[in-house]
Amino acid sequence: MKNSVVLVGDAVHATSPNAGQGASLALEDAMMLVKCMRDLPNMEQAFSMFQKLRRDRVERIVKYSRSIGQRKHATNPVQVFFRDLMLPKFLKQANKDSLGWMYDYQTDWKEKITI
Numbered sequence: 001m002k003n004s005v006v007l008v009g010d011a012v013h014a015t016s017p018n019a020g021q022g023a024s025l026a027l028e029d030a031m032m033l034v035k036c037m038r039d040l041p042n043m044e045q046a047f048s049m050f051q052k053l054r055r056d057r058v059e060r061i062v063k064y065s066r067s068i069g070q071r072k073h074a075t076n077p078v079q080v081f082f083r084d085l086m087l088p089k090f091l092k093q094a095n096k097d098s099l100g101w102m103y104d105y106q107t108d109w110k111e112k113i114t115i
Contacts, residue, residue, distance in 0.1 A: 006033060006047050013058045019065035021102065025058060031107045039113040049113060061102060 009026025032053055036046040074080050 004043060004047065006050065008033060013062055015062050015065045016069045017065075019061060019068060019102065021061050021065065024105075025061065028057075028105065028107060029054060031109070035107070035109070035111075036113050040115065045115060049115065053113070057105070064102065 008029035010022050012029075013025065015022055015025065029050075033046070033050050036050045036053070037043065040046040040049060074083050
């Protein structure tokens with residue numbers, strides 16, 4: 001597979017900084033790409049599987065991060081007032097487990113990738 005390129009991290013899925021996941025996604029991508037290259041017989045299959053395995057998680061994080069950003073940028077004075085009034089209450093009630101899908105993600109190095 002001559003002249004092939006695989007993009008990882010912000011080069012392929014730049015997220016807004018609202019969720020703070022840019023560097024984490026790049027590291028996760030690198031780990032998954034290496035696993036695919038280690039376990040699959042050729043680079044074409046490895047690259048294809050890498051994309052398949054990463055797509056859903058990355059799209060979910062990009063969407064979540066964008067939604068946070070949209071909520072932060074209220075311009076109407078009434079919206080700003082209520083956002084600033086209610087935000088501390090929502091943050092206190094936020095359940096850590098509700099974001100576990102994003103912050104507690106782990107890649108199992110020993111798990112083999114198969115087609």
